Amino acid sequence: MAKRSTPKKQQANSQTSRRFKSFQNRARKRLANTAKISTCPQCKESKLSHTACQGCGYYKGRKALDMEKQIDKITKVKA
Ligand SMILES: [Zn+2]
Incomplete structure (x- = not known):
């Protein structure tokens, strides 16, 4: 651990912030x-x-993601 001198004055709150x-x-x-x-x-x-x-699954003007399929995947819970 590095040795440091003790602080001479208390630092103001504005300086800390x-x-x-x-x-x-x-x-x-x-x-x-x-x-x-x-x-x-x-x-x-x-x-x-x-x-x-x-939000809509579009990339460069064409549909890249099927959003309904993804929602089914997330909501399906296997017991
Ligand atoms: Zn979009």
Whole structure:
């Protein structure tokens, strides 16, 4: 463990929150660059780019996902 000198004065709450906010903003920017979000031309919903829309199942003007089948898969529970 690294040795540190004892703090001479108590740090103000604003200073602590400022440091935390800068960390938060950096993390937010990094996350914003990782996920590319675009709008679906069919239903105008936001979706991940280069993937089929989760709302209507369309990708590049044609139906890529059968949404009714997927709902059946999720709701079916085997006893
Ligand atoms: Zn859509």
